[in-house]
Amino acid sequence: MRRIEQRPPPPSTLTDSEALAARRAIAEFLDLPDEQRESRRAPINEKIFHNEPVREALNQLFAGKCGYCETTRAGPMVVEQHRPTSNAGGSRKRMPHYYSWLAYDWENLILVCQACSQRKRNQFPVRGARAPVMAPLARVRAQETPQLLDPGYDRPERHLDFTLDGMCHARSKRGGSTIGTLDLNRMDLVEERRAAYQQLQYRIGDGHDLRAVIEALTELDANEAPFVGSMRILRYRLLSAIAERVSHFSFSFEDAQHLIESVLGEAREDDVTAALRTLDRPERAAEAAATPASPAALPFTPQIRRILVENFRVIDRIEINMEAIKRESSSAAALMLLGENATGKSTVLEAITLALVGADKADTLAKARDVEPDARRGGHRGPHGPTRVLIEFHEGPPAELFVGPDGKFDGTREPRGNVLAYGSRRYFKAGRRIRSRTGGPKGLFDPSWTLPHPDLWLEDLGPDRFPEIARALAEILSLPPPPAAFLKQDERGVYIVEGELETPLSRHSEGYRSIFATAVDMLRGLMGGVDVLDAQGVVLIDEVETHLHPRWKMLVVSALRKALPRVQFILTTHDPLCLRGMGPGEVQVMMRDPTNRIGLAPDLPDVSGMRIDQILTSEHFGMQSTLDPDFQALFDRYHALLRESRDKPEVAGEIDSLRKRINERQRLGQTERERLMLEAIDRHLATRVAAGPVREQQDAALEAQIDDIWSEATVEAE
Ligand SMILES: [Zn+2]
Helix, strand or coil: CCCCCCCCCCCHHHCCHHHHHHHHHHHHHHCCCHHHHHCCCCCCCHHHCCCHHHHHHHHHHCCCCCCCCCCCCCCCCEEEECCCCCCCCCHHHCCCCCCHHHCCCHHHEEEECHHHHHHHCCCCCEECCCCCCCCCHHHHHHHCEECCCCCCCCCHHHHEEECCCCCEEECCHHHHHHHHHHCCCCHHHHHHHHHHHHHHHHHHCCCCCHHHHHHHHHHHHCCCCCCHHHHHHHHHHHHHHHHHHHCCCCCCHHHHHHHHHHHHHCCCHHHHHHHHHHHHCCCCCCCCCCCCCCCCCCCCCCCEEEEEEEEECCEEEEEEECCCECCCCCCECCEEEECCCCCCHHHHHHHHHHHHHCHHHHHHHCCHHHHCCCHHHCCCCCCCCCCEEEEEECCCCCEEEEECCCCCEEECCCCCCCEEEECCCCCCCCCCCCCCCCCCCHHHCCCCCCCCCHHHHHHHHHHHHHHHHHHHHHHHCCCCCCCCEEEEEECCEEEEEECCEEEEHHHCCHHHHHHHHHHHHHHHHHCCCCCHHHCCEEEEECCCCCCCCHHHHHHHHHHHHHHCCCEEEEEEECCHHHHCCCCCCCEEEEEECCCCCEEECCCCCCCCCCCHHHHHHHHCCCCCCCCCHHHHHHHHHHHHHHHHHHHCHHHHHHHHHHHHHHHHHCCCCCCHHHHHHHHHHHHHHHHCCCCCHHHHHHHHHHHHHHHHHHHHHHHHHC
């Protein structure tokens, strides 16, 4: 950790009118009556800090390195708040909205690597009392004693020590908590540090060439040097040890920078080598143990990096790479498998699930012999290799699954993290109020499995933990923003409150109840010692569009990701409406080739910037023209500003910039011609057959029709 001395002024996105409105929204939210506030998450507008100017400014400030561990390697860096935006006290402490009001505070933003981010999450324990809600950061800092060190405020050298073997040691209790919480002695990080320290050691050598030593130590003034924060601590210790041998004068950490020449000027070779040897051990032995700051130590589930499925039922070979996070957001990366029926989408989900739960559990879910390819079941013809599923993670060893010679699953035996999987049939028996356990991965494999009835479990939760689930459910169900709607529980059951209207869940449609039951089961399976907002794991859902109203199809993926930002979702669909909310590289189209082998379509366009009608035309799906939710938000803001601009000239600049952003993203106009083409595609999709010569005729007819529409419209335009 390197101390950040002084920050340049904040990027304008943190202070412009949109940011001011976002701050006001949080202040108003925190002012709501308890019942409404506790059952909703604070309305954090991620766009204020997840943008290029903020990222670039932090990149400069932290020299492209993680603010906590100084690595450059552990995946793409994310912009995060040092004081988290929610659940800082752990969910049981009932501080769901600490420190939402610091979400857009420049001094609270930090560049963090994936490894640190996934370990820290929203943990932020403090010793003693917390500052009051809405207190400005300077006051919060002065008033609190947090367990986690802040590179923008604390002096790392007082709390952390390092040794040449790459290990990090605690000098204080707070140092110990920081090491424990962020796992600063994780294996790959220690290796990286050791390699950097060896470079320094090599340059110091036997101390014979004092100029080289001075040069090596002076270079540590540059913030770009690898692990320079920890190296400065080593430099200080080295110089202090030399000074003690030659003249016994002491100096402060900051002075070390200026005293290199004078200290070394008096030193001999053996002073340098003797001083270097002291860096093999921590300065003070075991000052404080490295302990996680939170008593509810969080189970850590690494994120999937690569999926390889070979010779698994109808699948010949499928390879998918996944990023750790969605670009420009705090959500985990997701995967959407798109394809028509019988392209093996469910099979891929089954393969991934079986590998993740480990070979022992896999044997209880499926028969190993059944997953081996078989020509009679549509598996590829001709000789095939052994069945193999390989899941690699962004950290740690991979999970592998084979079929052993005894006809049972073999490979990685232990489960890798928390895995929940749902088949395309997601029902529960309405009248059956039986206490049952959550299904885990069972729903994907057992068609007769029904979802547990949600009401009893919600009743059992009690008033202490219900708000945590209510907050997550409000996001999954895409309830209107607070204070308009929230979930409420009393002796009569669970209600959705919207204004004056209280609707018991039992009075909603069956489709709604099914989604509700699935969401509750998911949250139940992910709930642990901390708020579900921090839960990690993998959730697989086959045919996510089932039971969904079109409006919900367009919202479902974004809603799930927002509700559970650290969960990796692997979903399948044949409905392009569900592609909204997916980022670059997150959609894969499965297809059957002419030889009946199943694989992935190559070179797909990125759907994230596209309007839905563009997705539809590009992939030959059909639906009415609609806007993607992020883009819709731009529009909404634009229209809201236009409405209020009559009496507020100060928003004119923002209106201009919004108009520009909207124009940039709108690649095609919403013309009559486009609408006619989409209608034709719609009709085509409704009537087409799966494959064969009739399908070819239909496809040809559609093409001719589109040609007609195109040329007619051109004539009209002329
Ligand atoms: Zn880090």
